[in-house]
Amino acid sequence: MKRIYPDYYDKFHCIADKCTITCCQEWKISVDDDTNRKWKKLLPPDSISEQKKNLTAYTYQKDGARVIRLNKDHRCPFLSDEKLCHLVITYGDSVLSETCTLFPREIHEFSTHDEVALMPCCPAVIDLWREKSIEFPVASAIIDHVSPLFLIRDNLIKLFQDKSLSIEEAFLEGFYILLELYKNQPVTPSQIHEYFSKDTLHELHSALSDIHIPASDTFAECNELLQDLAVNYRKEGLYTRFLQPILTEAEKSSEISHASWDSFCDKMADYDMIFRNFLTNELFSDLIIPANVSNALEHMVMQMQWIIIEYTAIRQSLFLWCSCNGASTLTYETVRDYMVIISRMTGYDDDDIRTYLENSFAELIWDWGYAALIVGTCD
Ligand code: SF4
Incomplete structure (x- = not known):
């Protein structure tokens, strides 16, 4: 399947500890079913102050979806003071939910082709748009039917x-x-x-x-x-x-x-x-x-x-x-x-x-x- 994306797409990288408005706070962070099954068998990293029986215990159901319960400062409980992820430090990237793995990428799968782009909810994406005008692929000209x-x-x-x-x-x-x-x-x-x-x-x-x-x-x-x-x-x-x-x-x-x-x-x-x-x-x-x-x-x-x-x-x-x-x-x-x-x-x-x-x-x-x-x- 042909995949198309705007010209800035490959330039993105997360600036993690340098991020001014991290995505790990004040937000609904979803945990998909596959991740939740894995999380039921994983212990929280020792570095987290509030210890619970497994990673699932840090989540709850909100508006019909499983999400991470934020702490009283509205931050993800797995976010370190240095704005790094305790889960990634302990278990590697593969432990993350689909939302955390993908963000800020957005993928649309059409019957004729796939499209990917980045979302503006991330300051590092906005920084990329400061450099020059974005060029977009013209789907109607390059994709058949x-x-x-x-x-x-x-x-x-x-x-x-x-x-x-x-x-x-x-x-x-x-x-x-x-x-x-x-x-x-x-x-x-x-x-x-x-x-x-x-x-x-x-x-x-x-x-x-x-x-x-x-x-x-x-x-x-x-x-x-x-x-x-x-x-x-x-x-x-x-x-x-x-x-x-x-x-x-x-x-x-x-x-x-x-x-x-x-x-x-x-x-x-x-x-x-x-x-x-x-x-x-x-x-x-x-x-x-x-x-x-x-x-x-x-x-x-x-x-x-x-x-x-x-x-x-x-x-x-x-x-x-x-x-x-x-x-x-x-x-x-x-x-x-x-x-x-x-x-x-x-x-x-x-x-x-x-x-x-x-x-x-x-x-x-x-x-x-x-x-x-x-x-x-x-x-
Ligand atoms: S908002 Fe963007 S730059 Fe900041 S932590 Fe999230 S992905 Fe990284």
Whole structure:
């Protein structure tokens, strides 16, 4: 089976003890059945302070899955003070669960080919995206008999890589086309080519550039969304260091001035490439899933909405961070922290995304106008 991956993929390595936000804390770390069977027969390493009868005794069932029980500081009990794994030190890599072995890699097995990518929940991955624009394999051109969905995805990636458009414009134009394709199913390759043709994109760009959403409306709605997204994490006391200051700021600010938004957008411009890499990577890895879903295009629209929520939540967090710190500059480390934290907070599986969208909005599939409200403009 042919396997395709973005050009940065082989460059990744875990920076372990140098990691600023290790994946071994404040997270649900799953333990698969095969690993659990092995763990029942293994004693905990002597170096762990709280000794139990076997490794399974450090796990429990949560939301239908077996996960490692974190300690009172929300850290994995196997994580050493030097941020190394006691299990790996004692038993070697093969003792790890599938989740720990794979992270931050993501593998999708389609009937025509396999795809692999890395997830943005790891700071070492974001560091790779700081160097240059990512190149993605164009599945619709190199894989035989792929579904037309790959052609849509390849065109959307191209749209987000087009630096003549701002990221916000790419979202609004891409989402508009996606909705049109969704409404006019079944779609053919020639329709997709037509929607993404130079002329159609030019017309669409002119039409959409006449629409202006006040920055204060975008700000107020994104504030609500961010607070809603953070409710459970706040309740469980997770990511407090990152969430507490910005949520306090969100609660006291309901309005912003154009000047403060414009000045924030200037700061964001310094990270344009990294955000484009982040978003194109999300499109590549999330828009199409291998599972047979009854309406694959609906799934694609739903995932696009989720990527919009993820991006606007990061942008909102950074705006609030600048406001509460009175910051005149936005450092790379801050941008990276919030990319990692928000992508961990939004790292839901497909069913959970669907449930979240169904419970939070009047309809599963938004009107284009709602996307325009939360995306707004930032250039
Ligand atoms: S988040 Fe990434 S760099 Fe940090 S410990 Fe996990 S895999 Fe390693």
